[in-house]
Amino acid sequence: MMHHFGRYVNNSLERPDAMNTLAGRAAENLAAVRRTVPLVHNITNFVVMNVTANALLAVGASPVMAHASEEVEEMAGLADALVLNIGTLSREWVSSMILAGRTSKARGKTVVFDPVGAGATRFRTETACRVLADAGVGIVRGNASEICALDEAARSAADPATPGAARPRGVDAIHATDAAVAAAERLAAGAGVAVAVTGPTDVVTDGRRRIRVAGGHPLMRRVTGTGCTASALIAAFAAVDPDPAAAAATGLAVFGLAGEIAGQGADGPGTFMIRLLDALHAVTPAQVRAGVRIEGG
Amino acid sequence: MMHHFGRYVNNSLERPDAMNTLAGRAAENLAAVRRTVPLVHNITNFVVMNVTANALLAVGASPVMAHASEEVEEMAGLADALVLNIGTLSREWVSSMILAGRTSKARGKTVVFDPVGAGATRFRTETACRVLADAGVGIVRGNASEICALDEAARSAADPATPGAARPRGVDAIHATDAAVAAAERLAAGAGVAVAVTGPTDVVTDGRRRIRVAGGHPLMRRVTGTGCTASALIAAFAAVDPDPAAAAATGLAVFGLAGEIAGQGADGPGTFMIRLLDALHAVTPAQVRAGVRIEGG
């Protein structure tokens, strides 16, 4: 994919099309992350803690993991962004998530919520609703089924007569994607958050705009925690970009480009996983400006 | 190692020898895992959660990690197999293991138990006995000392006069292996489970049959969690093979072959660990049929 930014050089008042705007913004955000090294506080799951921390370090941010109720408010008070991820949740951790989220929100920092497995068990769905309602969430990132489950549960909580109406059971993949985009837009508008639905193509919405992000590599689905890593990278980008939808879309675009780079010559999911960290570290703002595939907004 | 399956082509009624039967079954099980993508629920230790999830994804299965008492029964109710691993156990997790195990057992799904460190501390040994007695375990996988400790403790619980009689202290390695096979056969017969003792050569028994599996690579002992990964892969194979001993033996055989492939050209335990994920992803049923080293049954 080629962009032709040259035509804007001589006329800075000419508004570039949205795709180029977001590609440029992705490049600027990446540069800003590396310049400012934002501290990203993660209350996340045991499976991905290591790879998430490494991805944040690789891209240029600074990770911290802390979950004890005695310290999460203080830690959130130091951080530039917060990630809440319920992948291996337990009751005490959820309380810490609420405490940390409220602190971040009060300080004007962005809270990224990853509702891992929402819809799979009642405990996860209810916890996801509670975090969404009480933890100052600014951005939600999930896959299609998680976003549909969260939308349905949120609407069901608001109006007990509606549950199950739009549940995408047994539908084909295209329908599922469409359903997820509709769910994301409802969820975004209802909760006042940006929502990112990730999959073969990612969709980001804040209820008004719809941004599509392509990229990545099929091996991403064969490595655990790539979704969780996406959420963490979004938090790093949100630390330098006050627009939640733009932060989410540009973070996903850079991650997708890194995935494409990592996939070149990878022998399998093991080497891909390692090359992905290398690519997050090596990718330059210029490569991002020229190479990300992002449109809309 | 070469197999000559050609001689069975013209006479499907001729019973192939057991080794070839199991090699073919390993190939079929691998293909079935990739075709059906079984969901494997893991309640496992913090050290290996990431690598275990990645190994399951690499081989073609779908992992989920969840331990909260509020959701383990529901999650086990969705899964095609369950892994219980006490590597970093604590009291609350053991309760969740029992709940999840009983659910799986009631649904006819196989529970694989990895008694990490049984024999090292009283708490581990007692916990291992409790999980074995109460969690619907169908397959136990451990190293020689874990299996000996579990056998001894199980017999001691049944007859308090017998403890310590067969404890393999200070014996040489060959004696230890023989002792472990005897312990595995007693444990299998007594508890009505299949038992896999892994080591330089693996032995699987259900109390009636004895299957030996060779393969692997010396660097496996220099990477943490290879035993735990073996247990997780056995669970994936048990999701597609109703015979616990055959599931264990074929899962170990595929893992051993992947280890052999990964070891070719590995520079050390780091690259070996990564290449092992690549090999689990790349190995084909045809390679398995021709290359696994499995006999008995």
Add this chain to the structure above:
Amino acid sequence: MMHHFGRYVNNSLERPDAMNTLAGRAAENLAAVRRTVPLVHNITNFVVMNVTANALLAVGASPVMAHASEEVEEMAGLADALVLNIGTLSREWVSSMILAGRTSKARGKTVVFDPVGAGATRFRTETACRVLADAGVGIVRGNASEICALDEAARSAADPATPGAARPRGVDAIHATDAAVAAAERLAAGAGVAVAVTGPTDVVTDGRRRIRVAGGHPLMRRVTGTGCTASALIAAFAAVDPDPAAAAATGLAVFGLAGEIAGQGADGPGTFMIRLLDALHAVTPAQVRAGVRIEGG
């Protein structure tokens, strides 16, 4: 860096200079770790458990992770060294750290303490002080800010009139390093421990001696858990070397050399992390004797 050991060959009574003594000791300690395979008990954080275990296996030691209060004393009773790391602390784990530390101390085994994030939150600083006071710690390893925070908190606890006096806020890097060395020497003398401050150059002190260790690679700062890994390796070396400062310095020197080897040709932090495990496994005592950069003592 070249050493010229030849000149000592003909006169074993001639005392080699301190640098060469420690290089030789590093080589001997590495050989002793591989020969005796010390069991290192880790009560550590979720982020680094896997990489720490792999680093210990790679260098030739045997790791065990266990944190349950029901078993930590028994496990510490089996181990040759203990690591306490508060990276993702919670109240119950701290109790287990105290229990395990006291057991190790009573058995004459070395307890290595990694006060991750001391100074960042009140809970961490207080916990770090409590572990230092109550858990039989023999060696503390931290970065400059952690060591300064721990020194300040320890002095503040001893004399409430002194807090804040020497806090290195807003000082330049050289000043910070100097302040950290001074803090390390006070902490070592006051608590009767060896203290290792790691950074671009590491400094180890037991309050009397000051040893400097160079080595490593800039990519170490882009991989999570390298500090925690250093602490774990120090514990392995302390299992074979009764002098805490020498154990810390030689462990850090071997780790630094492995980092240099790993950095040669690494494409980024992902491949570096993997090559570091390979290098810990491959590095020989002869390479250590010739290549470590360690002086003082």
